Amino acid sequence: MGLIYRTFLEGNNIYACSQCKTHLATEDFILSKQFQGKYGQAYLFHQVVNIIQGDEQDRTMTTGLHTIKDVLCTKCNTILGWIYIKAYNDDNKYKEGKCVLESKLLIEAH
Template structure:
């Protein structure tokens, strides 16, 4: 089974993924600030993150005051990646609410190149598939009508249809 993707937004700058399994988490356009520190070193505050799940909420004393936070984990490999600010008890810190801290040691930049599995960038013209219907038979399946057969046909033409209706 392949990697599970909850969401993959349009790529808006460099993509960021889990260091453990390379699952897409967010992109650089979601960055609010890079001036944070986590338990493993430097960390980045992002407005949004995808393909994560949240742990239990708890009260934590941090450098900027007391916050209600939840740990965030990769939804694919379950590694801890950082935390999410649920509620700031210090009024000047409310801008962090709902945003996610990802520790830089636990995430990696992802390759922007996506492999084209169906060769859409192939410059050759597409081949016509062999289609056989009642109207379009292959030459080996049915002989064509002669002009005399088609003129004596009992079917009415489309112009006959329009005159009658």
């Protein structure tokens, strides 16, 4: 592994890692704020930058079985949420490839 290049986002309402302030996404990337994470409210993003993905795992949620991966901050390795790899229910297919981040672990950067 060489240097890890971090992407810096521009725009209003940038969401960053609360631990190390690495940029992760902007308000424009949010698909929904109606998600439930481990720590309360969570946001569904169609795109997130500066993350590492963990191993695939199956997780049963209120909406059924999903295959997901943990999503970690590329700089401080905090687990920030998860990414949907596969949804087994047609109603949830739209989530595949999308990323959920815990609102409690985000800060707004400017």
